[in-house]
Amino acid sequence: MRSMDEHFSEVADKYNELRKTDHEPIEYIRDLFSNRARCVAIDVGCGPGRYALLLLQMMPQLHLICLDRSSDMIAETTRLLRVANIDRFDATTGDASEFPLDPNSVDVVFTFNAVHHFIMPAFLREARRVLKKDGIIGIYTRLLSQNETSIWGRYFPDFNTVERRLYSLDSIEATIRSIPGLALDTIKLFRFDRVSSLERLIEKVRARHYSTFSLYKEERLEECISEFRESIMRNFSEADQIRWSDGNVFLTVKAC
16 A cells, blocks of 8 residues: 555646546535636645646636645645646645645635645644634535445445545534534535546556545456456446546635
């Protein structure tokens, strides 16, 4: 089994090719903040910059600070944004519980599909520290229940027992309530129709497109891939047109 640091270092240069980046949540965010003439935000756990790129492309008023504990991911973010001729960003390594920022210095704290890697209370307290008055935390993630109904949760052996880092909506709400100066504001559910070939799905597993697959021992992962192939062949009539739906949620939390 790989550590998470090893996993993200290993996949950094191919992560954007492995993962699907949905535009709908970024369009929703763009509309949510359309009344702000200028917006300074931090993207915590930015990875290789796939959501940072969309945010900066869709929000010309945005200056974005990209933060990730992996120097390889920060290098990929920097490369991606520079290739896109975007200069309204800073990128630096750092931890989700200790941002290299002054108090009351940003309008928004974003995190995309990364909060399950954080210590949630520490992240929320640090986000509250750096937010300006009436600032917003935006959390985009998969809920535990959404993960369990994905193609992996339904058909990949052991997936739901191996992946226990994700949160339920109730647990997120309870953690937010426990942090002074924060209040849950909105909850927006997203649902995405997917289609893929079986071979492409297996290719993604072997490339560890979800960090979950790095939590398997190598021999067991190969056994599970074989069982997954058999299960898909039993349950789907066309191996090159596997269809399913994925779910995500976007929460906004107000500093108060």
